[in-house]
Structures are given as C-alpha cells and as structure tokens.
Amino acid sequence: MDALDARLLLLLTDEPRLGVLECSRRLGVARGTVQARLDRLVARGVLTGFPPALDLAAMGYGLTAFAVLEIEQGRRQQVSDGLAAINEVCEVHATTGQGDLFVRMVARSNADLQRVIDEVVDVPGVQRLSTSIALSTPVPPRVRPLLERVL
Numbered sequence: 001m002d003a004l005d006a007r008l009l010l011l012l013t014d015e016p017r018l019g020v021l022e023c024s025r026r027l028g029v030a031r032g033t034v035q036a037r038l039d040r041l042v043a044r045g046v047l048t049g050f051p052p053a054l055d056l057a058a059m060g061y062g063l064t065a066f067a068v069l070e071i072e073q074g075r076r077q078q079v080s081d082g083l084a085a086i087n088e089v090c091e092v093h094a095t096t097g098q099g100d101l102f103v104r105m106v107a108r109s110n111a112d113l114q115r116v117i118d119e120v121v122d123v124p125g126v127q128r129l130s131t132s133i134a135l136s137t138p139v140p141p142r143v144r145p146l147l148e149r150v151l
Contacts, residue, residue, distance in 0.1 A: 001046065004029065006150035008037055009047070013144060016050050061088070061106035063113055064134040067120065068099035075125030076100065082123035088116045099130070 004027070011023055020038065024031040041047040056064070071079045076094060083089045083103060091104040103120065107113035117131060 001150055003151050004033075005037055005041060005046075006147045008034065009041070010144065010147050012050070013147070016053070056090075056106050060108055063107045063109065064137075065105050065107065065113055065116075065131050066134065067103040067105065067117070067129045067131045068095075069101040069103060069120070069126055070098075070128040071100045072125045072127060079123055079125040082125070083120065086116065086119050086123075089120070 007027055020034050021031050024034040080092055083092050088105050088107055089103060090106060093102040095102045105116055107116050
C-alpha cells in the first residue's frame with residue numbers, strides 16, 4: 001500500500017458514497033488510476049466492501065454486550081455457525097486466553113439481552129459464557145490512524 005492507496009481509502013472512509021470519477025477529481029489522478037487501485041485493493045482483500053454505517057441504537061438496539069464463550073474442543077465451526085444464526089450476534093472472534101470465542105451482540109433492553117444470552121447458551125457446543133455490557137464507546141471502530149500512518 002502506498003500513499004495514493006491510503007489517500008483513496010481515507011477519502012472513501014470519510015465519504016463512502018463517492019464515485020470513482022469524483023475520487024479521481026479530488027485526488028488529482030486519472031479515473032482509470034482510481035479504478036485500477038480499487039480493483040487491486042479488492043483483489044488483495046484490503047477493501048472488502050462498502051457497507052453503510054449504521055447506528056444500531058437508532059435502529060432500536062441500544063444495548064451492546066460482549067461475551068467470552070468457552071466451547072467444547074473441536075466444535076468451533078459448529079458453534080460459529082450456530083452463533084451466526086442468531087440475528088443479534090454482530091461479530092465472533094476466535095481468541096486465545098480465558099475463552100475460545102469473543103462475541104459482540106446487541107439487544108433492545110436488559111430483558112432482550114437475557115433472551116439473546118439464552119439463545120447463545122442453547123447453541124450446541126457452548127459450555128460457558130461470561131457477559132459484559134458496554135456502557136459507552138469512547139473509541140469507535142476505526143481505520144483512519146492506520147491509513148494516516150502510510151502517508
């Protein structure tokens with residue numbers, strides 16, 4: 001990744017709805033250059049898509065919780081598939097340390113969180129879970145500092 005790639009990705013991070021032509025205008029390069037860079041970033045797996053940024057609280061999911069799951073050995077894929085079937089499960093990471101999986105989930109209320117936790121515990125292969133509720137998000141998900149480092 002070079003400085004032009006970083007500038008392009010920063011531009012799209014700030015304004016994901018920009019088209020290739022507008023990106024080329026703002027970066028001062030040819031449209032074909034921007035398209036080729038985007039194609040290369042996609043092919044390398046750096047750029048994985050352009051999903052909209054959603055405020056889950058505004059959608060009614062004002063509670064975010066994190067769970068550390070201990071699972072039966074050899075059942076990671078089966079448990080991951082079961083978790084993926086729960087709509088409120090937003091992310092699952094295989095981890096080292098205390099547990100085996102780290103899960104981010106959302107809920108509408110404490111009572112709804114209990115329902116979601118019950119669904120997680122019912123997934124075959126889940127042995128134990130420990131949950132923490134997020135009170136705030138002082139540092140939201142970000143990539144800007146990593147891209148700015150390239151510049």
